[in-house]
Amino acid sequence: MSTLEIDRARKVYGDLEVLKEVSISIGTGDFLVLLGPSGCGKSTLLNMIAGLENISGGEIRIAGKVVNDLSPKDRDIAMVFQSYALYPTMTVRQNIEFGMKIRGVAQAERDKAVKTAADLLQMTHLLDRKPSQLSGGQRQRVAMGRAIVRQPKLFLFDEPLSNLDAKLRVDMRTEIKRLHARLGTTIVYVTHDQIEAMTLATRVAVMKDGVVQHLDDPQSVYDRPANVYVAKFVGSPSMNIIPASLDVEDGRPVAVVDIPGATAGRLTGIPLSSQAAAKYAGRSILVGIRPELFSVAGVQSPQTVSVHIDVVEPTGPDTLALFQAGGVEVTARVPPRAVAARTSATLAVDTAKIVLFDAETEKRID
Amino acid sequence: MRTEEHSARRSRQIGRVFIYGSLIALAAFYLMPLWVMTVTSLKSLDEIYGGSFIGMPKAITLEAWNKAWQEACIGTACTGLRPYFINSILMVVPAVILSTGIGAINGYILTKWRFAGANAIFGLLLFGCFLPFQAVILPMAQVLGRLHLSGTIPGLVLVHTVYGISFTTLFFRNYFITIPDELTRAAQIDGAGFFRIFFSVMLPTALPIIVVSCIWQFTQIWNDFLFGVSFTAGQSSPITVALNNIVNVTMGRKQYNVDMAAAMIAAIPTLFVYVVAGRYFVRGLTAGAVKG
Numbered sequence: 001m002s003t004l005e006i007d008r009a010r011k012v013y014g015d016l017e018v019l020k021e022v023s024i025s026i027g028t029g030d031f032l033v034l035l036g037p038s039g040c041g042k043s044t045l046l047n048m049i050a051g052l053e054n055i056s057g058g059e060i061r062i063a064g065k066v067v068n069d070l071s072p073k074d075r076d077i078a079m080v081f082q083s084y085a086l087y088p089t090m091t092v093r094q095n096i097e098f099g100m101k102i103r104g105v106a107q108a109e110r111d112k113a114v115k116t117a118a119d120l121l122q123m124t125h126l127l128d129r130k131p132s133q134l135s136g137g138q139r140q141r142v143a144m145g146r147a148i149v150r151q152p153k154l155f156l157f158d159e160p161l162s163n164l165d166a167k168l169r170v171d172m173r174t175e176i177k178r179l180h181a182r183l184g185t186t187i188v189y190v191t192h193d194q195i196e197a198m199t200l201a202t203r204v205a206v207m208k209d210g211v212v213q214h215l216d217d218p219q220s221v222y223d224r225p226a227n228v229y230v231a232k233f234v235g236s237p238s239m240n241i242i243p244a245s246l247d248v249e250d251g252r253p254v255a256v257v258d259i260p261g262a263t264a265g266r267l268t269g270i271p272l273s274s275q276a277a278a279k280y281a282g283r284s285i286l287v288g289i290r291p292e293l294f295s296v297a298g299v300q301s302p303q304t305v306s307v308h309i310d311v312v313e314p315t316g317p318d319t320l321a322l323f324q325a326g327g328v329e330v331t332a333r334v335p336p337r338a339v340a341a342r343t344s345a346t347l348a349v350d351t352a353k354i355v356l357f358d359a360e361t362e363k364r365i366d
Numbered sequence: 367m368r369t370e371e372h373s374a375r376r377s378r379q380i381g382r383v384f385i386y387g388s389l390i391a392l393a394a395f396y397l398m399p400l401w402v403m404t405v406t407s408l409k410s411l412d413e414i415y416g417g418s419f420i421g422m423p424k425a426i427t428l429e430a431w432n433k434a435w436q437e438a439c440i441g442t443a444c445t446g447l448r449p450y451f452i453n454s455i456l457m458v459v460p461a462v463i464l465s466t467g468i469g470a471i472n473g474y475i476l477t478k479w480r481f482a483g484a485n486a487i488f489g490l491l492l493f494g495c496f497l498p499f500q501a502v503i504l505p506m507a508q509v510l511g512r513l514h515l516s517g518t519i520p521g522l523v524l525v526h527t528v529y530g531i532s533f534t535t536l537f538f539r540n541y542f543i544t545i546p547d548e549l550t551r552a553a554q555i556d557g558a559g560f561f562r563i564f565f566s567v568m569l570p571t572a573l574p575i576i577v578v579s580c581i582w583q584f585t586q587i588w589n590d591f592l593f594g595v596s597f598t599a600g601q602s603s604p605i606t607v608a609l610n611n612i613v614n615v616t617m618g619r620k621q622y623n624v625d626m627a628a629a630m631i632a633a634i635p636t637l638f639v640y641v642v643a644g645r646y647f648v649r650g651l652t653a654g655a656v657k658g
Contacts, residue, residue, distance in 0.1 A: 103557055
């Protein structure tokens with residue numbers, strides 16, 4: 001259990017800069033998720049923390065100690081890999097014991113540690129099997145068991161659920177969360193699945209092109225994304241980013257959104273500082289609205305927008321209604337059967353949760 | 367409908383007969399020399415000169431085998447093949463172990479501890495596979511001379527080990543490249559070092575390719591004649607050279623039965639290896655990764 005500080009860490013392959021001065025700091029017991037598409041540098045960063053890749057610049061500190069020049073075994077970490085990386089010729093027990101054996105842990109102690117881990121992960125009956133005789137979920141469990149017996153300062157997970165089928169993935173996700181709650185160890189977890197990030201993390205770092213775009217707790221990342229990229233990457237369906245212009249009426253901001261075949265929507269009550277409102281008055285901006293911020297309104301009022309619904313997609317618990325606004329397709333999440341395709345609908349918007357972005361830099365305006 | 371089904375089955379049967387017929391015929395054709403060798407080695411010399419060549423021996427005798435093993439004259443020494451058989455064993459066992467071991471380490475380094483220029487080095491090593499034996503005889507003789515290993519069995523071990531590394535490296539490199547790198551990384555985090563990972567993680571998974579490499583090297587080295595005849599003389603020759611001397615140097619009547627028995631003795635170890643480990647050979651050559 002410990003803190004992790006990544007201080008302006010860089011990774012360079014020849015002329016290619018894979019990580020550009022990444023700084024992340026998390027406290028004891030935090031669950032940090034590095035989230036991003038493939039090629040964003042998240043796995044490279046994880047390998048740098050593990051000591052499997054060297055650090056081109058900057059520092060990484062585990063529990064306050066600089067680990068740049070330490071080999072993986074001296075960093076007091078444990079890692080779970082995407083392909084599980086179980087030793088194929090060893091039994092489950094031998095797999096779990098291997099690290100302890102190398103460190104010269106006595107037999108009695110090893111047995112105890114294996115038993116504890118096996119009980120924790122409910123795999124006592126699997127101990128004498130070979131990895132090839134296990135299902136994907138069981139292999140994942142063994143890989144976690146191997147990490148747990150190490151009692152490391154830091155757990156590293158490299159896309160551990162990507163090879164599992166959808167149902168099992170959800171189960172194992174819960175299991176990892178439970179494990180974290182029980183052990184309280186600091187965890188760094190790499191994934192490209194934003195739902196995993198939302199459900200597991202206490203801190204999310206959304207990465208793109210070797211740069212951390214946004215580092216915060218998951219709800220903040222979801223509610224107030226730092227830029228358009230983060231807004232679109234986190235959440236499914238993703239946040240609607242609608243081109244609009246900003247008016248200021250009596251010192252209060254109003255986002256004006258063009259709606260084809262209807263009067264322009266005027267969204268008031270948007271949280272925005274007066275400086276920003278003054279700066280952006282009369283300029284084009286991007287309005288970020290999560291699909292669930294829409295609701296079906298009974299009557300028209302200045303707060304509502306009238307739209308023409310193109311398509312509805314029922315998902316079961318609710319229905320996605322798609323319409324045009326501001327020149328882009330917008331998705332609204334509404335109750336089932338609330339609207340019908342190819343009809344008009346009056347929608348209200350929870351404007352207090354709207355996020356505005358600069359049209360050029362695509363950064364959030366506060 | 368019935369007749370159609372019937373004729374379909376019939377044509378399938380004819381196909382089967384044809385396939386099995388031709389396979390059996392080809393097998394018989396290929397086994398013919400072995401048959402001739404076996405029966406000839408079990409006949410007495412008189413019977414052979416009496417005209418029977420392919421047929422079963424009238425009276426089975428192991429005299430020729432005995433003679434080939436311990437009495438036949440090779441040059442001036444009438445010791446039979448036995449000392450040369452031992453020479454070959456003394457040559458082949460260390461050479462197989464060394465070349466397979468070095469190939470395994472090479473393959474491990476080339477796939478799991480990649481360094482700048484690893485591919486170039488692998489490419490150069492592959493040249494060795496295509497290099498004809500004849501091309502290296504002269505420089506090799508000079509090297510052996512400088513090392514004071516000329517005409518000795520350790521010298522031959524060295525030659526075969528060096529020559530075998532190209533092949534064994536190729537085998538192991540192509541095998542280890544199918545084993546995920548995450549496995550070595552996991553072992554590194556577990557605290558295993560270079561050799562620990564090699565012996566505890568990589569080698570156990572490589573059993574099929576170890577078998578392939580051993581069989582390949584064993585047959586190559588055991589059957590080698592050119593290096594044997596070039597770099598050894600007299601008492602330190604391997605069995606292939608001795609066999610050649612038995613067969614080619616004759617006084618009086620040519621002893622076909624002894625020649626055949628000697629050839630069989632020289633071939634038995636490789637045959638034995640194939641029979642015992644042959645299925646691993648095929649499996650190892652066709653196997654991809656050991657799924658973990």
